[in-house]
Amino acid sequence: MQELVATASLGSVYLLFALGLSAAWGTIGILNFAHGAIFVSASYACYELLAIQQLPVQVLAVIAVAVGALLSVVMQVLVFDQIRKRAKSERAAETRILIGGIGAAMIPVAIASHRTKNLAFGLQGSGFQASVWEFGGVRITSIQVVTVLCALGAATTLGWYLKRTRAGLALRSLGVDDQVAALMGIDRRRYAWATMAFAGGLAGLAGVLLTLNLGAISAESGDALLVKAFACVVLGGVGSTTGVVVGCMTLAASETWVLTQTSGMWVEAVSFGIIFVVLLLRPQGIFGRQEVRRV
């Protein structure tokens, strides 16, 4: 039972992080490799604010969402929009966006790294202390409960928005063919900004929740999460919200299982081995659609 709590908690952190990555990649075609830097920057901004003024965690969460959304939109405007504008083809733009994201990520990470001297930083200045509850020998903390609720809430809202609203339909149409969508009157730029704001906001929220959950992160903590979130999105199927949920929980469950049942040495090999096998059998991911190209 304790393994289930660990899986749900870890999977929810991956989910909060991966949802934004998946939303931007699956709709407006931006695979944002600066997502980890946004995640760290939002948490770091809260850390710096706490040095000036003690703030409750609820306020910190709102600030982190705002910082994440702002940074993400700034990257869209200054980096990704510019790349798309100058690229001769969609294919050329995709590669440059990837590299542009990696390059842009280095700036906020370098600032946080320099300011913290690459030491661990946390949000203990908020005075927050997670409560620990025990039910029949199973221990769970308040921050784990909040993380799971936030992740499931965000996934449900995103899934509903994409499937049940006209705006969601428009967004999905951009993911299928943005040129045809533009001919249908869909303003790609407006949707791109909104999607990036949503993705960045989720990264910011994940940053604060993970920092509270772990106690401390460092300027480079986003890198490890980025690799895992990328794997979760690919495993679940790009563009599928349900797929991201399943991908994140599968990775978290396999990691937890290996870490609780073995010496831990094979955790990466087993977890990513499972993903590899699934992708061999189903290259489009568990919930991904087969790509159809009409000539």
Added chain:
Amino acid sequence: MEPFGPKHSQKRSRGQLVGGVVLASSLFLAGCGGTAAGPGGAGPSSGDELPETVKVMVSVPLTGPAAFAGAEAEKGYELAAAEINESGFLGDGVTLEIDVRDTQASVQKAASDVTAAIADSEVTAVLGSLSSAEALAQSPIAEKQKMPIVYIQAGSPGVILGDYTYRFPTPMSSYYNILSEQIAKEGWTSIGMVYGAWVPTLKELGEVAIPEMAEELGIEVTSSVATQQTTQDFSAPIKQVLESDPDVVSILQIGPANATAMQQLRQAGFDGPVLGNSSAGANTLEPAGENGAGMIWPVDFAPGTDDPASIEFIEKYKTANNDEEPFPYAAEAYDATWFVAKAIEAAGSANRGAVKDAMVEMAGGTWTGALGSDLSFEENSLKVNGTVIEWDGTRENVLYSAN
């Protein structure tokens, strides 16, 4: 939509390929050297007199995960160089010039720094990386190309290869058993471990040093779980360790992972003692607050020491750094720089071979410096006694020192 994944993989593969080519080139250059010295020959003057400027390259990580340690070490290197030059230690008009290079946490960059030093005929010696992975790339090149190199930290086996490679101090595993005293005193009979297997020093501690210490003390290792570089949540391995009901838990992690593991250990209901490692120092446990209290670990140097030579260094360091207390990295770097300077002075030459000969002789005697008095060398590494530190939730306190 065209999937991005494969393209990304190709980019990474290309990056790795380029990195591999750089490293291979460095190693190839090293290999081509044969028995002769490298492109720089024997280094600076082979005559009897020292040149006006004796150049020493420092190659440490100043960015990346170990940046903090690198930055602290840099203060030690610079303090020692300033003292050497102000006191005219190398002779009238002779200046020791420290050329600081950032390895950028890259093994390839660390290797290419040493290759560049060898190619530069003005460089007499290198003060090598504190990262084991980087030092392991630097050592074969330096040893083969006859470039004296002195490391700090870098506790992995394989860093010390011969008369051209030295280390301040011995690896943590060599003095970790100073904790035996505390274990015996408290009567702990079992230990569980969560260790970062991706760090050579911690792997050595978790798989060799602690099991050996446990065997000597007659205590049982109830559970041992390895974690990887990407592990951020430690609740699963902690659960596995606590199920084996140990008296004491050993958390061997790097940087923020120490604070995380301590917080999750306490949240999992364990309120007993915890054995850590020196990377839990430098206030790394501060974010864990009260949950961090109770971790103890051995260090080669602590500001609370009563050794007169160490106290002298601490005073000098505080004067030069706005009353800040030094961390071990600064003390190690300070001693490593003085070791190089003393070898140059004893050799009376900046020639690499002559400096190496002087280092061999010095390593046969005793050493007094920031790390302590009358210390000896063991296989070209300075042997330290160790001091045990305890984190009380707000600060580090010296628990006891080895005799």
